[in-house]
Amino acid sequence: MTEETLLVLGCTALTPWGRDQLRRLCEQARRRGLALAGADTADNLRTATPDELARYDTVLPLDVHDADACRAWAAGRRALHPAAVATIRELSVLPAAVIARELGIAGNDPEVVRRVRNKDLCRERLRDAGFPQPRTALCADLADAERFLRENGPGPWVVKPRDGLAGIGVSRVDRAEQLPEALGKFGSPPAAMGALPASPGFLVETFVAGAEYSAEGVLVGGVPHVLALTRKGTGEGFVETSQRVPSGLDEATAGEAAGAVARALTAVGVTRGVFHVEFWVTPDGVVLGELHDRGGGDYIHALVEHTRPGLELYGTLLDDLLGRAPAPVPAASGAARAEFPLAPPGRLRAVHGWDEVRRHPAVLAAHLRVAPGDVIGPARDSYSRPAVLVAGAPDADAVDALVAGLTARIAFDTEPGTTAV
Template sequence: MPEATLLIVGSTASTPWGRDQISRLSAQARQRGLRVMGADTPGNLAVAGGEQPRMDETVELDVHDVRACRAWATDHEAGIAAVATIRELSVLPTAWMARVRDIAGNDPEAVLRVRRKDVCRQRLREAGFPQPSTAVCHNAAEAERFLRTTGPGPWVVKPRDGLAGIGVTVVHGPAELGAALAKFEDLPPAISPLGRPDSFLAETYVEGDEYSAEGVVIDGRPQVLALTRKGKGEGFVETSHRIPSGLDPATAAEAREAVGRALTAVGITRGIFHVEFWSTAAGIVLGELHDRGGGDYIHALVERTRPGFSLYGAFLDDLLGHAPQPVPPAAGAACAQFVLAPPGRLRAVHGWEEVAAHPSVFASHLQVAVGDTVPEATDSYTRPAVFAAGADSPEELDALVSALTARITFDTVKEAGPDPLGPDGP
């Protein structure tokens, strides 16, 4: 009889937190006696370096294509006991593979409902949740019509099916629509499997502090494990994630209850989740729902502040039908802090080695090197550095993160472009 296997759909990762997620998922699967099989595109496997997590077996598969994944799942021999992914663009193929294999997983229709942001918002409205007004638009004229009828603004323009803040813009009037839509013409590789969007969303802007809820569905019931406070830079660039959130008990309870009801309303019955929300003057307003864990080391913050808890182990136990393990009480505080740099050619980084070696820092990554051109941070993939640290209390954590961030200095110089008038001037 084939050995019981966990199939990880999308087994390589371009980000350090993605690799850490896959490593923890693999380790916690092996602790449960599972063999680990990885599947990814030939291109991703070809460029995967030595930092990628170890698989017991690897197969080439277009893990973003539902049809290819369903065909592979139909033809593959027995032995796959569970199928999982950390990758946003592989959540739907993973759900279909579980259905084809007749093993535990989310309903593909529910997954598609969550991925299509306008459809998800409509389902939440029908369930009684306040939501921003939303329109699916195909051109600037349709977006301008939405702006005129939902003023005074501002508004958000974004892909209907995107991720990581890519292509998201706040606009304050029709004159800014052209620049917002131009972003859809040059989308980065992270979103390329979706192709060029033929429609996009325009939404009314929600005023409020931004947070997210992290958790896992156990026995069909969403269990919120942590609420995370989100730090933001210019636009939609996320600069930090902190647990605990600092919300007052009543607001935190309202958020936990809303998140649980919302996931049930859209039909999510399995898996790790990451749900964004705003705390507004009128109460909790839910943002995007994700039936996969958050990025940016959020998974590590959850495990750090639930000592002894295995996030992926709890997920796998539910898929395998094992009895759930008790969830340890919350303790301590943890933060993932991104450090931004002035755009330009990097001449030096000061203080990074000291911060990365600090005993309270449990993860760190510097993705630029001397001589590189540091771009302006516009999404989750263009932030140059991150560290994650823990402390015994929120107050100690805030002081620690501030002190560590202050030690890091990026020395960049703006690169001069060609003189349009030529070397000799006018």
């Protein structure tokens, strides 16, 4: 029998949690007897480590962020005939859907993916389906944004890219005078991201006041299955500083949130994949935020698998794509948390306590993303946080106490007065 092949679109990663996602995806694919083909941009393949590329039987250069390039590749394929295509990367979700459509294999409708990716279109669909949503406008320039603020006061408001990711370019605006600074963020993405595709217009939304959470899960047979609810911790400028499973929501609110997420995914037309859906809990109930037809970052995938011992999140996805019966979902158990310690701005002289924390037996993963001599600025998005640690414990209170104690041992020694360029 010919071995089936999984095409991994975006087979390298910039972040430690992205590399861990790819590791788990590849391992779970191997356990299902799949050959692995990896595709990525020529630049990413050139800078990838040998260990990253060694996971794949075949590696091919392809602009995995360009849907047209991926469609052309699929239409002219020769030796490679993948049975399934998967990605962990936001910018490759649409190209993956286009390849699946061209090859006639399981995947989301590309038009549905475009709708989810463009946040205003997704909000419009949800609003039409009866879900409460913040008021939103697609703006072309400063004048459009100022008009929205005048007509939808008194504020605050949120300004963000139409199809952004990782918190890049997101600002809270309390008065119109702050708009030029907020719009200026669109032109300076993190260097690690490379050149992001240009987005037509930007969004201004009314601010939703409420505690922030997300729902994680996978679709099987077109039906969304919520596997965990995640409590978020945020700092200044919407930068996420922690993720924890379980969420701590009461049973009624958790049920309301999970039900809303499942109905919303169905309403917008998502039928395949791992999902990550953000929401707020407000005095008036659950309000859905952004929908993503890919898994969450920040090691959320590890939190989900740790708190459902034996679960193979990506394996369940692959079983669905290949038409195989998935294994039963294990019961929820225990707690896990990802924490992002922040550092005072300045030139880093040393980090104290990190090795001790990294070796703690309850720590599942730990990565220091800065080194002495680096100039650390304020954390502005997911790519500018200096460190991450992930830990597990028997319950939510225990994991919070554990992580608080571990974080207290870490000290970033920075020389003040030096700023990042």
